[in-house]
Amino acid sequence: MENITERGAHLLGQRFGAAGNGVMSAFLTLFFDWVSPAKIKFAYVVFDHLFRARRTDNSLVVSKSSWQLRLLMFSAWLGMCIAYLVWAPSRRLIMIYHGVTGNGANLLIWSWLTIQNDGPKNEINKLQTVFLDTAFAFLVSSYSLTHRALVWRLAKWAFVRVAIPLLSVGALLYYFREKLPLARTYYRVRLFIFMYIYRAWDAFDYVEAQIVERLPRYLQHKWSSYQQGRPERAKLPRYQYRPLNMGEIRLLILKKSPLYPSVIQAEMVHRPIYPPPDYEAVSYRWGSSELTEEILVDGCRFSVTKAAFGLLLARRSVWRERVLWIDALCINQDDSQEKSEQVQLMRDIYHRASRVIAYPAGDWRFRLAGSLIYQLWSLAYQYDTDKMDWSATPNEANQPRWRALADLFSNEYFNRAWVIQEIAVGRQTELYVGGTYIPWMVFAEVMNWCFQPKRKHLLIGSDNVGTIWRTGESFENVAVMTTLRPEAESWTGAVGEFGHMSDLENLLYITFKFRAADPRDKVFGLVGIARNTGDTVLTTPDYSLPVEQVFQNTARAIFSLPRDRQTVHILALAGTGYSERPRGMPSWVPNFCEERTCYPYSNVFKGDTNFRASGGLSQDLELDNETNSLIIKAIKIDKVLDLSEFGVLDWGLQEREVVDLLKILPIMHGFVHAAIDLCKKHPGLPYAPHRMAHDRLWWALIAGRVIAGEPTRIPADAKFKEVFQHWLVHLDHLAGARDWPHYIELLKEVPEDGMTFIADGTETTYQFSVVDACWGRRLAITTSGCLCVVPPRTKVGDSVIIPFGSQTPFLIRERDVQSVGIGYELVGEAWVDGIMQGEMIGNADEEFIRIS
Template sequence: MSAPKGQNYKFSPLPSKSSIRLLRILSGPSEQALRCSLEVVDLSDTPEPSYDCLSYTWGNPLYQKILPPQDGREITDERKFRIECDGLIICVAENLLEALSQLSRNGLESTSGPQRWRRQDRIWVDAICIHQEDMEERSSQVAMMERIYRQAQNVVVWLGPDDTLTELGIEVMQRLASVPPEKRELDLPDDLDNPEVYIGLGIPFCTPQDWLALATFLQRTWFSRVWVLQESFAARRIAVFCGTHILNWTDITAASKTLGDTGLGRLLRERVERVTTTVIEETRYVANTLNNLYIFEEIRENAHSLSLETLLQYSRYFGASNKMDHVYAVLGMWERGPRQQTSSDSITPQYTLRVEDVFAKAALVSIREMGDLNLLSLVESAPFRSAEMSSLPSWVPDYTTTPFTEPLRGNPRPAEDEARWNASAGLEWEELGALDLPLLPVRGIQVSTVTHRAATEAEIIDSHQEYTLLALLKHCLDAPSPYADPIDAWWRTLIKDTFQASPIGSREGIVEACRAFATLLTYWVWSLEMRISELGTPLTDTPFHQTLTKAYSHLHSLIVHLSPIDKTQAIPSWSSIRSNIKLGEANVSETFDQDYEHIASSFRLAYMGRRLFVTASGHQGIGPQALEKGDEVWVLGGARVPMVLRRVQEGMYGLVGEAYVHGIMEGEAVGEGKGRKIYLQ
């Protein structure tokens, strides 16, 4: 790797493993060009060296989708801007140049809220203080970054330069930060333009422009950068710069809590949807920023109890220019326990390795740390993996992707006494010895083979294929079944036996959930009728109109067939469905009330990214979207939920994903079996 064009600074080797370079800004506030100097210090010296750390993003720090076209800027991570350092030239990216220039103009004395803050006269900046072209030095310095940030007097966060909405966005953020915790629990109107929202919160009214300015501020790149997890975690004190403004970190987190706790964050996301063109991609960042701010605080509050598995899962919500940093950026926050003291479980930054090997090693160490196989629940179905990670072992999560489905085992994993299921009860997990990666040995019991599968959630939403769910139920009724009541098993499977975020459990819970499920079926019929009506009459027939008409016919005939034999009443009669729809035509909320909201949420959380399937033994389940006929359902020792595996060759399998399988979630499939050893690749 060669230095940028124009850079002639000569880096001398660092004298010890605890040595770092520190940058001193020599230029004054009135100087146009930056002049700096580098000096070497040892972190082990007594007294410790005094310095600050700069936390920033290499690339474009701004969110420009809402800004007026004239405010657009091309800020790249290209190191083409020159600064003078000890009489020579070091090249840096534009955002770093602006950060150092602002610190130079600001001087050493600053005001942050009511507190005065003094910046140290030396600062550690990764792009300058690490010889970026020396891969060995880069790896060793990255390995000690947690210590570098922990020993700093301050972590200076640079969110980027001002834009035309910065001042307004910060003002709105500070309004939300001033809301006391007790007011965040109020039941507010579901409308950002309703004055009652602001009366309830006790803050000035926020206009549509105010909210868009806040969204622009919250979506600055820094909030989604994976290294900031460790940088903010290790900080003694945090000072936040945004252009010419100095902010309190606590204001930013308090504002995020107001948005999250009141539901205003969801309304803000919906507002951004209406003003941006690529809806799914753009609005994801609003949600991610709020989620990431919660993660910052979660990590700081639980500093000494975070497993590597949890930290790696958190890293998936952030971005990294180097994929390996999804692992390396969280290592400094991980406190290794007794099980992780062996050299075989050591993970140190090595940028010469393959990304797949780094991820596999991290997953293996996580499994050993937790002493079970529940990490397999975090593996995403193939359609949701990054295309660049196609050669990743099937049992290793793709840490570069944001999780799409809610893991059945919970996320983060619950305490042992709070776990919902234990499908492998009675089947011991075997401690892993030295392994020949990427193979993972497991012991398990094959339950059955997938014979049929239904539509995915996307297919149901896009082309109304709900009827495939009932078609599989009809198949179960026509074939041998392990269930006393296959219809009861069917609808409970579709919501993973969970209603209003709790196990269905008691008889009263079953009756309540069953009634709500009947409302869901009614809604499916009504929404299909509305869609067909919107597309026109048979005189203006189109292929898609014909597809929906056939779907409606299938749905009608299946309900007519299944309803009379349903003892649970989860499948209402066709006449009952039509009557309820007719009653609600004037006011849809009378038909699709709170029951619908609860059951729709239960179905969505269970089914998103998954699909219904039936096995040769008649078991019903919901499993990964990528499952196919011929895949096998297994219970693996150390995994609380069943897994769908795909045979590659005798004794060798690929992991397709986790599954809920009705009737075997509490060890029923294990019995007296000890299982057999197989390998996941």
């Protein structure tokens, strides 16, 4: 088993092998040139060029390229063949010419083809290998033209005195590599040399990133600050927006940059969006709204935010002008009417752009992250990484490139609501980090690869498996945006599984964790990619409406959809169980800007539904406009009798905060034992206390599911009942550990029969499943003795209902005295033991319940 550093060392070794291959091919071709008649050489080169042309054409067919491109490529190969016949033989330059036109053309053509067909997985290797082959072949053959005798003597000496002995010894060492001490020593020394060079290359990357990224940015900011303070700059007029005509957009033409710090200059033009002009649409995070920087637009001063200034600086090129669409600059943010009209065009703006550039900003270290992403992509496709040892050492996990990658993954850009539409509709979307363009699907796959349990600790910067890194929702959010892209189904193989995700109710459901500076953007940012709801009030973004009204209009549009559209699950985002409601907003209206730490239990992905509390019943609900309430058909089955004294399960951590497992164990210990005490507190219930604690508590703590790999949840089997018992014993032992040495000592006292579950990771799976099920919630017990997991603000006396068509039960609460007669208050979604698979359907009376 090898870790990432050793694998990288082997990759470096392969690059040296390519150099040797170049030298060997040079000598072979030289020998062929010396001994072969001219006609044979002619035939060889002609057929070789035609063979390469045929291979290129086959690749173009596979990549579905146009016939014009195929003809162009074939003409290039044919032209090189004719040029050789006319020019090269008479000057005995077969090696130089053939090396340049053969391998050199491959360097340009095949690297481009492989990036189109297979992504970067082969492109990196082919570029490096072909370049080394060509470079060494060219150098050796050039020298041989004037020193042929010397080269011949050198080749004979190298072959007889060096090559044959090395091949013989190397073959023996390889054959006995696991048996002879000498062979093992040889491989260790070779690996050490490669790893030393590998580390040196890491250091070079670090220095290069500072020179290429950090220094120019620093100089540019200093120069811009100096220019803004000059008196002649203050005399320039402020830029004034010209009104847009119907169907027009503004485009920013970013002028070329000289090789020295200079003022950013641009030109603003108006263009009709139909037919679309050639431009790049940029997706980025606004950050602070304070206008601290200045650029020149049409010779006038134009104030921009720090984030926009950094974006323009990154997109400016020394080679050509760039035509950009940037919402903060190309929309007059002070004109509400124009803003509402342009928001309606946002989907078309990003969809019709030649490409969408996703720019998460960040500092100069993101240059290291960009190169590492391509390395990991190549690594994952060349090797079976599941069999590799990912027990990272601090020397690996603490490398600047891994720290930069961790910062990129936790970047706030991936949590912004407007980014969803911008990423989802772009025909060609690329992430731009540190001067590197990364196709979005490449980035998403590498991120998913890094977040697997075997490799996630590499992002923490520690080899301590007990360390937890709070990444926020960035991983889940990237997965959501990737799911909404057109190529998602072919990428995952789940054809037909994601079509319904474009329904507005499902979009709002899976994106509720995203954030927005203006809460209304949580809705307006999705309207463009949602299937038409037929509600003109909703589909026309109107920033003159208050937030509560926008949310209520959205809920009304969703619950007014035809009954074959299952929409009752959106109630999981409503209720008063997590925070105070805005004044005047009914409890049945989802609060899309509410910040929750937990995800709902219900699921909108096909084939991944673990709960069916309402059985196969269809939803039955309607809006009562007169009382502004929602009437749902449901069965009322139980009431909350008591709540756990511990309260909500929460570590109290901030996003991206690293915490030691030893600080978490006491919290988990208190939460579980409070649940046991809750069961013992009610001995007269149908379930006996000992049965509750040992036969049902293990099931309730994980909500009947275990994590089978993000984001999959599967029903838990009976073995986890035994796992829970051992986990509880271990928790009692380890909750009082003072430090890690003390933890190791306590672990030795654990009974041997329970160590199996620790060794195979089953206990860890169970513990993570407890966190997944109970995070941000608390435990309760009902009057019938069923354990349940409920929202934090649940009260004793809240009723448990199962709405028709719902996957999960809900809690409702009677209104206060002043509100008698206008229905119930929705508290929120819950998990209740014994009713999650439709067991209560047919065993309780149906009724219509008014939620207000």
